[in-house]
Amino acid sequence: MSLYRDTGVVLRAHKLGEADRIITLLTRRHGKVRAVAKGVRRTTSRFGARLEPFGHVDAQFYTGRTLDVITQVETVDAFALPIVGDYQRYTAASAITETADRLTLDEGEPALRLYLLVTGALRALAEGGRDPSLVLDAFFLRAMAFAGWAPAITECARCGEPGPHRSFSVQSGGAQCGRCRSAGAVHPPAEVFLLLEALLHGDWPVAEATTQAVRRDVSGLVAAHLQWHLERQLRSLPFVERRARESPIAHQLGSDGTSTDPEVPGATQGTRERGVTHDATAT
């Protein structure tokens, strides 16, 4: 039996047996780890709520035959408390952890950069100073860069010609110059390219100076780009709230089964077809 210790963030928790859970963590040095937390669902568990999703913990594991087993846990950052207190942040955090889970196929393969991105994004959501929607899109862009398929933004995706360019094609990998432009390309406003660039590089003063309309376009393009590259759709993405609703009661009572919010276009909900049509009609 060998022991190891690492810090990690809880991506998911699945019930196992009567009182146990299988916890999926993204750790600093061991990449994705799936480990059993025994008795964690009992109210008397010494783990308490430390191994709930979004928790950032320092844990000790021992290597089991099939799954590792968590023996000790201490909290590094209790991100969950502020995140679950705000539904918009909760849905964004869910999309972040699902993406991280999907981008780490092999357990035990170190993914330090992704770990830093996830903890950074959850910290920003927990602190609450930034627009959760911008935090999510910045995370998506950087996670795609980690995976090796971030969209081209300043240079042409096909020939590398420096921009700024005016066309964007999800299928072709991002920005396109006039010569390489493909048939399905969309023509978002210049501010959209600026926001994409700012989010990818963490330029928050620029990002936070943008209008809601530009943010919506960016969310649509980022989601479409992400979904294009993932084999399966993200389950959580359709549930992400892109902005706080002003009047939930009127909204709920006024809707008749199709909860479409006129200010949240389908593009931000992230299917690749919708993303393209939305931006095509916007020009």
Add this chain to the structure above:
Amino acid sequence: MYEGVVQDLIDELGRLPGIGPKSAQRIAFHLLATDPADIGRLQDVLGKVREGVQFCEICGNVSEQEKCRICRDSRRDTSLLCVVEEPKDVLAVERTREFRGRYHVLGGSLDPLSGVGPDQLRMRELLARLGAEEVSEVIIATDPNTEGEATATYLVRMLRDFPGLRVTRLASGLPMGGDLEFADELTLGRALSGRRAL
């Protein structure tokens, strides 16, 4: 591997939640040695389950009739509504004998990772009830875990502007019999924010 039907039985039992291969084997051999009359009763119950369990048309709890026993009971306080995730939570609250109001079963908790959003739960039915019934207080009794907390957050936001409605949440705090220093940050944080004057 056992032959034929015995292995089939072990495989089927092993699909049930909380039953691993060893337990499945133990239950299978227990059933093989059981009085045929006992097996008959189990068969009957399973048959009825297969024909379909009914859910109360008002609260969503499992029920033998269109309306469940609690919703039919005229002695229950109709001004109090306790919102829970699952039918088993109704039983848990009932066992306390502290609550005389009625229930609303959501059918789960908001869990985007499992594809469950507000439209997959009985949120709309809850709003319809609040519009039609004389409810003065909604008690949110979702599970004290991440998904349950997020569901409570959503409910509070959805209900906070409802005229004349008091929205409360089950208190959560430190488990009795323990030391403060062993409490995790989430539990201690909730206990602090939910503290009360004495």
